[in-house]
Amino acid sequence: MAQNDDPAGTVSRRDFIKTVGATSVAAGVLAPAAPVTAQGPAALGPGPVPVNLTINGRARTLQIEPRVTLLDAVRDHANLTGNKRVCDRGTCGACTMIVDGRTVYSCSTLAIDVQGSRIRTVDGLANGDDLHPVQEAFCAADGMMCGFCTPGFVMATVALLEKYPKPTIAQARRELDGNVCRCGTFNRVFEAALSAGGVNRG
Amino acid sequence: MPADTRDRNARVPRNEDARLLTGRARFVDDVRLPDMLHVAFLRSDYAHARLRGVDASAARRRPGVAAVYTAADLGDYSKPAPLLVPPPPIPGLVFHACTHLPLATDKVRHVGEPIAMVVAESRYVAEDALADIVVEAEPLEAVGDLEAALAPGAPRVHDHLESNAAAHVVQRKGDYASARTRADLVIARRLLYDRGAAAAIENRAIVAQWDAPAEELTVWDTTQAPIPIRNGLARMLGLLESQVRVVAPFVGGGFGPKIMMFYPEELLLPWAAMRLGRPLKWTEDRQENFHATTQERGQVHDAEMALTRDGRILGVRDRFLFDTGAYDPYGLTIPINTQCTLLGPYDIQHYDSEFTAVFTNRTLVSPVRGAGRQHGVFVSERLLDIAARELGLDRVEIRKRNLLGPDRFPHDHRILFQDSAPLVYDSGDYLPALEQAADMIGYDAFRRDEQPRARAAGRHVGVGIACYVEGTGIGPYEGARVTVEPGGTVRVATGVGTQGQGHYTVFAQIVAGVLDVEVTAVQVVTGDTREFQWGTGTFASRGAVVAGSACHAAALAVRDKALAVASRLLDMPADRLELAAGRVRVRGSSDAGVALGELAAEANPLRGAVRPGTEPGLEATAYFGPDRGSTASGVHAMIVEVDPETAMVDITRYVVVHDCGRMINPTIVEGQIHGGVAHGIGNAFFEQLVYDDQGQLLNASFMDYLLPTATDVPPIETAHRETPSPFNPVGLKGVGEAGCIPTGALFAQAVEDALHGFGVEITEIPLSPSRLFDLLQRGSRP
Ligand code: FES
Ligand code: FES
Numbered sequence: 006m007a008q009n010d011d012p013a014g015t016v017s018r019r020d021f022i023k024t025v026g027a028t029s030v031a032a033g034v035l036a037p038a039a040p041v042t043a044q045g046p047a048a049l050g051p052g053p054v055p056v057n058l059t060i061n062g063r064a065r066t067l068q069i070e071p072r073v074t075l076l077d078a079v080r081d082h083a084n085l086t087g088n089k090r091v092c093d094r095g096t097c098g099a100c101t102m103i104v105d106g107r108t109v110y111s112c113s114t115l116a117i118d119v120q121g122s123r124i125r126t127v128d129g130l131a132n133g134d135d136l137h138p139v140q141e142a143f144c145a146a147d148g149m150m151c152g153f154c155t156p157g158f159v160m161a162t163v164a165l166l167e168k169y170p171k172p173t174i175a176q177a178r179r180e181l182d183g184n185v186c187r188c189g190t191f192n193r194v195f196e197a198a199l200s201a202g203g204v205n206r207g
Numbered sequence: 208m209p210a211d212t213r214d215r216n217a218r219v220p221r222n223e224d225a226r227l228l229t230g231r232a233r234f235v236d237d238v239r240l241p242d243m244l245h246v247a248f249l250r251s252d253y254a255h256a257r258l259r260g261v262d263a264s265a266a267r268r269r270p271g272v273a274a275v276y277t278a279a280d281l282g283d284y285s286k287p288a289p290l291l292v293p294p295p296p297i298p299g300l301v302f303h304a305c306t307h308l309p310l311a312t313d314k315v316r317h318v319g320e321p322i323a324m325v326v327a328e329s330r331y332v333a334e335d336a337l338a339d340i341v342v343e344a345e346p347l348e349a350v351g352d353l354e355a356a357l358a359p360g361a362p363r364v365h366d367h368l369e370s371n372a373a374a375h376v377v378q379r380k381g382d383y384a385s386a387r388t389r390a391d392l393v394i395a396r397r398l399l400y401d402r403g404a405a406a407a408i409e410n411r412a413i414v415a416q417w418d419a420p421a422e423e424l425t426v427w428d429t430t431q432a433p434i435p436i437r438n439g440l441a442r443m444l445g446l447l448e449s450q451v452r453v454v455a456p457f458v459g460g461g462f463g464p465k466i467m468m469f470y471p472e473e474l475l476l477p478w479a480a481m482r483l484g485r486p487l488k489w490t491e492d493r494q495e496n497f498h499a500t501t502q503e504r505g506q507v508h509d510a511e512m513a514l515t516r517d518g519r520i521l522g523v524r525d526r527f528l529f530d531t532g533a534y535d536p537y538g539l540t541i542p543i544n545t546q547c548t549l550l551g552p553y554d555i556q557h558y559d560s561e562f563t564a565v566f567t568n569r570t571l572v573s574p575v576r577g578a579g580r581q582h583g584v585f586v587s588e589r590l591l592d593i594a595a596r597e598l599g600l601d602r603v604e605i606r607k608r609n610l611l612g613p614d615r616f617p618h619d620h621r622i623l624f625q626d627s628a629p630l631v632y633d634s635g636d637y638l639p640a641l642e643q644a645a646d647m648i649g650y651d652a653f654r655r656d657e658q659p660r661a662r663a664a665g666r667h668v669g670v671g672i673a674c675y676v677e678g679t680g681i682g683p684y685e686g687a688r689v690t691v692e693p694g695g696t697v698r699v700a701t702g703v704g705t706q707g708q709g710h711y712t713v714f715a716q717i718v719a720g721v722l723d724v725e726v727t728a729v730q731v732v733t734g735d736t737r738e739f740q741w742g743t744g745t746f747a748s749r750g751a752v753v754a755g756s757a758c759h760a761a762a763l764a765v766r767d768k769a770l771a772v773a774s775r776l777l778d779m780p781a782d783r784l785e786l787a788a789g790r791v792r793v794r795g796s797s798d799a800g801v802a803l804g805e806l807a808a809e810a811n812p813l814r815g816a817v818r819p820g821t822e823p824g825l826e827a828t829a830y831f832g833p834d835r836g837s838t839a840s841g842v843h844a845m846i847v848e849v850d851p852e853t854a855m856v857d858i859t860r861y862v863v864v865h866d867c868g869r870m871i872n873p874t875i876v877e878g879q880i881h882g883g884v885a886h887g888i889g890n891a892f893f894e895q896l897v898y899d900d901q902g903q904l905l906n907a908s909f910m911d912y913l914l915p916t917a918t919d920v921p922p923i924e925t926a927h928r929e930t931p932s933p934f935n936p937v938g939l940k941g942v943g944e945a946g947c948i949p950t951g952a953l954f955a956q957a958v959e960d961a962l963h964g965f966g967v968e969i970t971e972i973p974l975s976p977s978r979l980f981d982l983l984q985r986g987s988r989p
Contacts, residue, residue, distance in 0.1 A: 070331065072331065073331070080237075081239075084239065085230070086230065086233075086236075086237035086239075087229065087230020087231070088230065089234070089236070089408075089409070089459070090236065090410075090490070091408050091409070091410065091493065092493040092908070092909050093492055093493060094493065094908060094909070094910070096908065096909035096910050097408070097493075097909055099408060126230070127228075127229065127230040128229070128230045130229065131228075131229045136225065136228065136229070140225075140228040140229065143224070143228055144220060144224045144225065144228065145220070147220065147221060147224070147874050147875075147878065149224065149227055149228070150460075150708070150709070150878055150879075150882060151407075151408070151409070151457075151458065151459045151460040151706055152223070152224075152227030152228075152232060152457065152459070153234065153407075153408045153409040153457075153459025153460060154408045154459075155227050155228060156228075156230050159228060178917055178918060181917065182916065182917070182918070184916075185408065185909065185914050185916060186408065186916075187406055187407055187408045187460050187462070187882075187886070187914060188408075188460055188878075188882045189878075189881045189882035189883070189884065189885030189886065189915075189920060189946075190878070190881070190882070191885070191916065191917035191920055192881060192917075192920070192922055192923070193878070193881075194917070195917065
């Protein structure tokens with residue numbers, strides 16, 4: 006998905022899966038690479054350890070096992086349940102958060118690996134009752150049905166617009182390509198993405 | 208703001224959007240309770256095996272584990288789940304009810320069947336403990352292929368039955384055999400239609416909390432049917448219905464499987480929460496969803512259509528097999544839908560339909576959006592296409608010659624529908640819809656000019672057009688309560704759950720229309736048994752129709768009450784008063800009148816005498832139960848371009864003309880249609896659950912099972928027609944499933960047309976690029 010910073014001529018994840026064929030992809034082909042620690046295996050865990058995270062501008066220390074994902078840390082330990090867990094394997098985008106300006110699948114990122122980073126979730130977008138411009142645009146375009154995929158789409162759209170304030174449809178398609186919606190809201194999501202204004206580069 | 212948000216038919220923005228967009232909407236997986244424990248299930252790796260023993264002792268010793276349950280620990284709670292939908296009273300019908308146990312005892316019958324339940328301090332620990340459980344199992348040969356399953360000597364899914372036949376049903380009208388003797392042409396084909404996963408983006412989830420001092424059980428459940436879940440749980444757990452509250456808050460897509468009940472997890476979490484005295488939570492992971500949430504699957508049809516030389520259908524005969532999976536708690540809804548929907552908008556006088564439902568060692572089958580209707584449409588539409596080709600008739604023309612005319616309603620098909628009522632079409636007007644769709648897609652010009660031009664340039668383009676009718680909005684009933692709060696807010700409570708259909712807005716619009724208030728002033732609560740405790744659930748595209756009609760009736764009663772209170776207050780006969788902009792005033796006058804909220808307060812005095820016969824407040828409850836469902840219909844058309852080298856299909860245009868009776872909110876209706884079409888496109892070209900001969904599902908992840916995404920779904924051009932249903936006061940018909948019903952048949956037709964000259968005849972769905980490539984290689988036309 007949008008983790009790729011090179012916009013030109015890249016094959017999207019989706020295209021890749023399609024060409025290889027539905028049933029012949031070995032599970033794990035696109036699994037995130039294991040974090041490499043220069044000092045060798047760290048002597049952390051298996052029990053809870055303090056993990057310092059900055060979520061939506063607020064620093065907090067969570068006592069969690071080193072194996073806890075960013076998504077679980079945010080949902081279950083920081084109690085911010087806006088972003089959703091759907092596949093837990095980096096294949097649907099529902100858990101999309103923005104970490105240091107780039108979208109990540111938080112289900113496939115360890116919390117302990119993003120200490121010191123700026124983590125943004127859907128819970129932090131609106132300012133009280135004032136919706137973020139992307140949220141406004143989704144409202145205006147009726148860009149959701151059941152809304153379960155929506156937090157991920159909103160975050161991916163925010164990242165898109167911070168990267169390309171006036172995106173082309175091709176850019177929007179590419180950046181939102183890693184997000185899946187079963188209710189079939191795509192057309193309206195694009196309408197929202199292309200019409201949202203007032204997003205500053207993050 | 209749109210011109211008039213009080214208008215029932217306006218495109219008002221949805222009331223629920225802001226909550227969904229900010230992450231404040233609460234889904235079951237978002238429920239967090241103090242002291243909550245987490246559950247994980249040990250599931251069968253085998254499709255078919257005899258269980259010799261389950262040893263959970265090591266798991267029980269693991270730190271952080273609170274309890275482990277196997278079937279042996281359930282005592283007399285280990286009973287087969289209730290049969291949800293008993294079959295309709297069709298003469299001669301055979302049905303073997305074999306429902307699942309909460310946890311497997313002697314045998315496992317599909318991959319993913321639960322064997323043990325672990326309760327622990329965190330999901331991480333619960334999953335660790337699953338690995339500690341030792342299961343001794345003796346694998347058995349798996350039953351998969353439907354014909355092989357019925358062969359003598361085949362391994363049996365249920366040992367006590369004589370074969371794997373779960374049901375056998377025959378429905379007939381007229382006399383097909385003699386009609387056939389008069390035919391000029393008989394088209395006989397074997398047609399295959401496979402379905403896939405419903406794949407709601409939200410996995411199933413359950414939270415159960417037993418409040419011991421209050422003796423109250425609360426269950427949050429991602430169900431489409433909270434009230435029946437409440438009633439069933441109370442019965443099975445020995446509680447009063449009033450002691451159980453079931454909440455289906457926001458639900459992230461249903462598409463059918465969330466109406467299934469009782470899932471083993473639904474039986475077990477409440478039971479264990481009562482035992483342990485702590486709240487429990489289980490959220491399905493995506494892999495579990497592929498194995499343990501119901502699916503819809505294959506049917507094999509051997510069908511024939513008898514026609515006259517000029518393309519009129521004399522009759523249809525169909526014999527089909529239906530894969531019901533390992534158990535059949537949902538009865539025969541799907542194959543009966545197939546049987547009934549095959550007749551479509553056509554005048555078919557002689558019909559002979561017979562099916563056998565077959566047990567296999569695969570995940571349970573229950574309705575998924577469309578619920579077998581697309582299988583029936585596929586059969587009749589494909590046979591018509593082939594007949595048109597054989598007779599040298601145009602595909603639109605052959606359909607026109609067979610449509611039921613507007614003078615034929617109500618039309619009794621003389622067979623029984625899934626709701627046990629006779630299959631009667633309430634209203635419809637099919638020909639103009641077909642003409643409109645042909646017109647919108649530019650059918651004639653495409654065939655006459657564009658297609659020959661493209662073909663001359665070496666491009667393979669094709670057009671398809673397909674019709675369907677859809678039985679929707681069936682009974683038994685739903686209810687709604689409408690209350691005007693003293694502050695002026697109107698609250699609506701109804702029993703149906705909502706899974707993205709915009710019910711919060713649709714019901715609000717219906718009530719706002721009657722009371723003449725802003726839609727945003729109407730607050731809707733759905734799916735909480737404490738708010739409303741009578742009703743059945745969201746299925747068969749019935750939410751807006753049945754519950755919507757109840758909302759309408761309750762709002763009318765509140766309106767009458769408001770007028771009566773105002774009449775006393777203003778000392779003016781009620782028939783001289785009217786509701787306008789949230790107030791009651793003298794008819795036609797411009798004076799301010801009295802606000803509804805004030806009238807509500809007036810109707811609930813703290814002191815003084817109340818006249819006999821008056822009820823306090825401005826509140827009313829009403830129920831609506833249609834005698835039978837209303838029949839929606841439509842025509843879809845598409846243009847495709849196929850690359851014969853890669854067998855990739857590009858859908859360049861997609862047109863939908865549909866009739867769902869009176870429309871409440873066109874934006875929501877269109878959204879439902881878009882979603883259905885996307886689902887149908889997935890079903891036609893991308894989605895297939897691939898099982899091997901050991902009953903293992905080979906593509907149980909979104910990496911391997913492709914849902915259509917933005918690039919696969921074209922913009923959809925929609926036109927609405929309105930033939931109001933006479934069966935409900937608002938004239939509504941359902942729309943939730945319509946989009947996906949004709950898509951497979953349409954896709955096959957358009958692709959076949961594009962590949963004109965390759966000798967390809969498409970008799971199966973889904974068609975993956977690789978399957979289409981195979982067909983191209985060998986030319987498949989008989
Ligand atoms: S939940 Fe993270 S990508 Fe699906
Ligand atoms: S809105 Fe339901 S999955 Fe996207």
